[in-house]
Amino acid sequence: MPSHAKGPGRRAMVACSLLMLPWLVAAVTAAVPGCKIRITAKGLELVKQEGLRFVEQELEHISIPDLHGKEGQFHYNISGVRVTELQLALSNLHFQPQQHLAFNIKNASISLRFRRQLLYWFFYDVGFINASAEGVNIRTVLKLSMDKAGRLKISNITCSASVAKMQTAFTGTLRKVYEFLSTFVTPGLRFLLNRQICPALNYPGLVQLNALLDTVPVRNQVDEYVSIDYSLLSDPIVSLDTLDLDFKGMFYHHGSNETQVNQAVAPVIKETERMVYVAVSEYFFNSAMDAYFRAGALSMEIVGEEVPKDLEVLLRATFFASILMLSPAVVDAPLKLVLQASSPPACTIRPSGTFVSVNAILNISLAPTDHPEIQLSSMTMEAKLSAKVSVRGKALQAQLDLRRFRIYSKQSALESLALFPLQTPLKTLLQLGIMPILNERTKKGVPIPLPEGMDFTKEVVTSHAGFLTVGADLHFSKGLREVIEKYQPDPRPRASRLQSPGTATAVP
Numbered sequence: 001m002p003s004h005a006k007g008p009g010r011r012a013m014v015a016c017s018l019l020m021l022p023w024l025v026a027a028v029t030a031a032v033p034g035c036k037i038r039i040t041a042k043g044l045e046l047v048k049q050e051g052l053r054f055v056e057q058e059l060e061h062i063s064i065p066d067l068h069g070k071e072g073q074f075h076y077n078i079s080g081v082r083v084t085e086l087q088l089a090l091s092n093l094h095f096q097p098q099q100h101l102a103f104n105i106k107n108a109s110i111s112l113r114f115r116r117q118l119l120y121w122f123f124y125d126v127g128f129i130n131a132s133a134e135g136v137n138i139r140t141v142l143k144l145s146m147d148k149a150g151r152l153k154i155s156n157i158t159c160s161a162s163v164a165k166m167q168t169a170f171t172g173t174l175r176k177v178y179e180f181l182s183t184f185v186t187p188g189l190r191f192l193l194n195r196q197i198c199p200a201l202n203y204p205g206l207v208q209l210n211a212l213l214d215t216v217p218v219r220n221q222v223d224e225y226v227s228i229d230y231s232l233l234s235d236p237i238v239s240l241d242t243l244d245l246d247f248k249g250m251f252y253h254h255g256s257n258e259t260q261v262n263q264a265v266a267p268v269i270k271e272t273e274r275m276v277y278v279a280v281s282e283y284f285f286n287s288a289m290d291a292y293f294r295a296g297a298l299s300m301e302i303v304g305e306e307v308p309k310d311l312e313v314l315l316r317a318t319f320f321a322s323i324l325m326l327s328p329a330v331v332d333a334p335l336k337l338v339l340q341a342s343s344p345p346a347c348t349i350r351p352s353g354t355f356v357s358v359n360a361i362l363n364i365s366l367a368p369t370d371h372p373e374i375q376l377s378s379m380t381m382e383a384k385l386s387a388k389v390s391v392r393g394k395a396l397q398a399q400l401d402l403r404r405f406r407i408y409s410k411q412s413a414l415e416s417l418a419l420f421p422l423q424t425p426l427k428t429l430l431q432l433g434i435m436p437i438l439n440e441r442t443k444k445g446v447p448i449p450l451p452e453g454m455d456f457t458k459e460v461v462t463s464h465a466g467f468l469t470v471g472a473d474l475h476f477s478k479g480l481r482e483v484i485e486k487y488q489p490d491p492r493p494r495a496s497r498l499q500s501p502g503t504a505t506a507v508p
């Protein structure tokens, strides 16, 4: 090559790679999801029922500091304020683009009961008073984000609360005195109540709901060979009627930390009728196959007694001549069949179904107890399986079925011909001896990344070109509170999380 051609050539290459740089960066950041989850407005409606129960319980435990005060000769103490009844009739939970969930409670009423101590000159009075807050409005907005580990988190919560009016119900002879008391106590109570509602919701919103989200598996062991990576690829995308989450959806074998590049099509969810949709692409399954392959899990040995009798008779007859030629002394030695995938099986998803192609090597040998093994044949096997994907509880399962099967010799066409009579019995061996073992493994399934206590019902699996979608309804197998309390970060600091419970002066 003429030396002068080198310079411009290299320059051109540099220029070219510089031009490609932005494209490469874009390709890295906009990673293709292997798994996608959509929660629809209908799903959110179910969450609302659970959420409302939860908020009610939180507000019932609201704590309001004691009030002490003095007006001329009138001294009063208000203590032990507690909520006796809540009415949260008008509430709604809805999506708020781009990243938020909004929870509104309108015109609620909160009934309170507290202890009074009054001193007016020498008159001393102790007892309980009932009061109620009417027209309580609470607006809470949760911001959903992806954290550093790729987990869904509530990253911010904004809350505003207002109490339209406060009423104190008094009866009896001292009504006038109490009414005098109420003129400055009720505005103070209203102010305090107003100020305690948001803190009472912020704690569960940020800490407890995040503890619930922590139950969603991000990097999770599937079995002794592989784990799955369900880290988010981006912040959630919220529209008016959907919440979409893009997950990596990649299997890896333990100890491996490399990311397999996703060149498959991205799953697409267009539907919004069901409560939840999960879509997984070919990449999801292929990464599983690749991880099992790398973990060395795709091989199997069938030795001696394990070889079905009729197959053994047939194999011995087929290889009789070679056995005699190789080593007549070990003619009765046990047979050993070793089946091993020669490359990671490949998955194809089409509207007609999901298929897996497997290429494997089948080695047949004699395994005498006190002699080295004698190989009789090494054949190539191609199989095509169909996979029926389903969901149980919260696990994605697959039922495999052997569809096509072919063995041939890599050595010669002649040997392939000789192997022909073995096709059917080997296929039977695969069907009866190996498929059940594979299905036992795939039956356990892979968990779908949803919080604990939430399960799928009435799921429908649909095949598309390159991906599968599962549409389902949700139900809570456990109450939100039950799960949250199980994963409580620390014993809840209910009273102490509020500012000093001691004295607060009444503010009109």
Ligand SMILES: *[C@@H]1O[C@H](CO)[C@@H](O)[C@H](O)[C@H]1NC(C)=O
Binding pocket: 107, 109, 134, 135
């Ligand atoms: C608010 O609730 C009260 C009863 O608690 C009711 O009388 C009133 O009409 C309600 N207001 C609105 C705007 O719904």
Ligand SMILES: *[C@@H]1O[C@H](CO)[C@@H](O)[C@H](O)[C@H]1NC(C)=O
Binding pocket: 068, 075, 076, 077, 117, 118, 119
């Ligand atoms: C209010 O409480 C304080 C401290 O607990 C007490 O000293 C005071 O006497 C109480 N006042 C009345 C009117 O009971």
Ligand SMILES: *[C@@H]1O[C@H](CO)[C@@H](O)[C@H](O)[C@H]1NC(C)=O
Binding pocket: 084, 113, 129, 130, 169, 171
């Ligand atoms: C206050 O409310 C309680 C129920 O929480 C009730 O038993 C009691 O009679 C009420 N007292 C007054 C004075 O209304």
Ligand SMILES: *[C@@H]1O[C@H](CO)[C@@H](O)[C@H](O)[C@H]1NC(C)=O
Binding pocket: 155, 156, 157, 158
């Ligand atoms: C939360 O959101 C509010 C309002 O958008 C903002 O003022 C505040 O700084 C945010 N807090 C955090 C920790 O991001």
Ligand SMILES: *[C@@H]1O[C@H](CO)[C@@H](O)[C@H](O)[C@H]1NC(C)=O
Binding pocket: 257, 258
């Ligand atoms: C992957 O693991 C190897 C050693 O096991 C380590 O050297 C490397 O930094 C890891 N890479 C990443 C991206 O974590």
Ligand SMILES: *[C@@H]1O[C@H](CO)[C@@H](O)[C@H](O)[C@H]1NC(C)=O
Binding pocket: 338, 339, 340, 361, 362, 363, 375, 378
């Ligand atoms: C099968 O036999 C071939 C040829 O002898 C050999 O290269 C290969 O390692 C064998 N595979 C297994 C799993 O024993």
